[in-house]
Amino acid sequence: KLLIKGWWLPVGGGDYSVFAGAPGITWIEPPDLVITPGGNLSVNCSTDCDQPQFIGLETQLVKTQVDNGTRWKVFLLKNITQDTLLHCFANCFGDAQMIYSTTVTVIQPPEPVTLESLPQWIPVGQNFSLRCQVWSGKPRKNLTMALLRGPQELSRQAVSEQDPGKAAEVTFTVTASREDHGVNFSCRAGLDLRAQGLGLYQKSSSIPTSLGAPRLLAPKLLEVGKKETLRCDIDKLFPVENAQIHLSLGGRNLNTTVIRDQDMLRATAIVVIAEGEKEGQWELTCNVTLADQNRQVQENLTVYKSPRDPVPIVMGVLLALGLAAMAGAIATLCLWQNLRKSSYQPQTLPLQDRTPMEGPEMGP
């Protein structure tokens, strides 16, 4: 079986016929590389030629041989900032040389996307085109463009493999509906390299959706039968009018009052834990949804019941306090009167201090 991968090149010019029928292949692992700018790469250049006289890697990059075997060599390439061609070659059968070439693609996240401005008015039922442009975004074969209506993705197209040095254009056709009135349309370019372990790079034309972490504001302790306010806030949210917020306590959805202010969203719920509900840990959850994103925070609140018959105790305390206060007042009065009696020269006091003393002063 004859496998030819890559192509054959003559060495030192001369007779092409010497290559005919020479068996073997050379190849590079990993093939069709995609790399982030400035990345390092280790490539394995190998051949199945029985006794290769030489194996090498031709590249403009600085290379270091780090490992080798009889039929392979591993090279380390550092700080790759530009697309580059790699040629792995092996000399087999004297002057025959096999070469396998591959491209290293340095990714470029998509750059600002523009959406061609729309006519101000479009009649309902009429088809209209939306043209979105994207710069950069490489490799193009992994680049897609989505059309969004508000936060909702309407459709998605692959960006054809045009020259990444130029802007690429994608056209969507939409039929105008009544619901589209006043709605913002936008484009979002996505370079999806998650399969290559490099992540998803996105860029939107005008309506980026962003979602931070919500914050819960609630007392740690909830007393049965007592009214409490539970709150969840989230800010730096855009577009806030498309976001949904929900509060739940112990798995039950709460009725909330929702306030939207600029880029802030707030849900407030007033709760009273009914008599007979279980005491202990209740989980409070705040769930915020914006477009396809979702954030959630949770906190455990402790529900407790105040000790039985609280009324008599409170009254008792009040009574005791009242008695103590009265006793104190009488004591002060006596003391003051004693003091008055023992002093012949009345003291001049600042006006504001004198008023409360009038009572005893007028006394016998």
Ligand SMILES: *[C@@H]1O[C@H](CO)[C@@H](O)[C@H](O)[C@H]1NC(C)=O
């Ligand atoms: C590449 O290697 C150099 C030196 O070994 C190191 O400083 C650098 O952080 C590496 N770059 C990446 C992207 O791993």
Ligand SMILES: *[C@@H]1O[C@H](CO)[C@@H](O)[C@H](O)[C@H]1NC(C)=O
């Ligand atoms: C390089 O590739 C050859 C052939 O596939 C393999 O036998 C060898 O183990 C590889 N070397 C390393 C260090 O991965």
Ligand SMILES: *[C@@H]1O[C@H](CO)[C@@H](O)[C@H](O)[C@H]1NC(C)=O
């Ligand atoms: C690896 O390379 C070294 C130095 O070039 C050489 O001496 C050695 O024989 C090579 N090992 C194999 C297994 O070819």
Ligand SMILES: *[C@@H]1O[C@H](CO)[C@@H](O)[C@H](O)[C@H]1NC(C)=O
């Ligand atoms: C990587 O290469 C770029 C451009 O070639 C250079 O500006 C930069 O200093 C290099 N970085 C390192 C860590 O060598």
Ligand SMILES: *[C@@H]1O[C@H](CO)[C@@H](O)[C@H](O)[C@H]1NC(C)=O
């Ligand atoms: C609008 O486009 C749809 C499909 O793209 C087509 O079925 C429909 O006939 C078009 N309507 C008009 C008014 O052109």
Ligand SMILES: *[C@@H]1O[C@H](CO)[C@@H](O)[C@H](O)[C@H]1NC(C)=O
């Ligand atoms: C990117 O493109 C390559 C080649 O077409 C493909 O194998 C890979 O699955 C693509 N990745 C994603 C995430 O679509």
Ligand SMILES: *[C@@H]1O[C@H](CO)[C@@H](O)[C@H](O)[C@H]1NC(C)=O
């Ligand atoms: C559309 O976008 C503009 C500017 O970004 C914003 O002021 C407006 O509220 C948005 N309208 C809707 C319905 O999202």
Ligand SMILES: *[C@@H]1O[C@H](CO)[C@@H](O)[C@H](O)[C@H]1NC(C)=O
């Ligand atoms: C959060 O709320 C959204 C919308 O109501 C719902 O689809 C989603 O399942 C909720 N997430 C969790 C973890 O409950």
Ligand SMILES: *[C@@H]1O[C@H](CO)[C@@H](O)[C@H](O)[C@H]1NC(C)=O
């Ligand atoms: C709340 O308590 C439950 C059970 O005690 C526990 O499973 C859960 O992880 C706690 N949640 C938080 C947010 O601490």
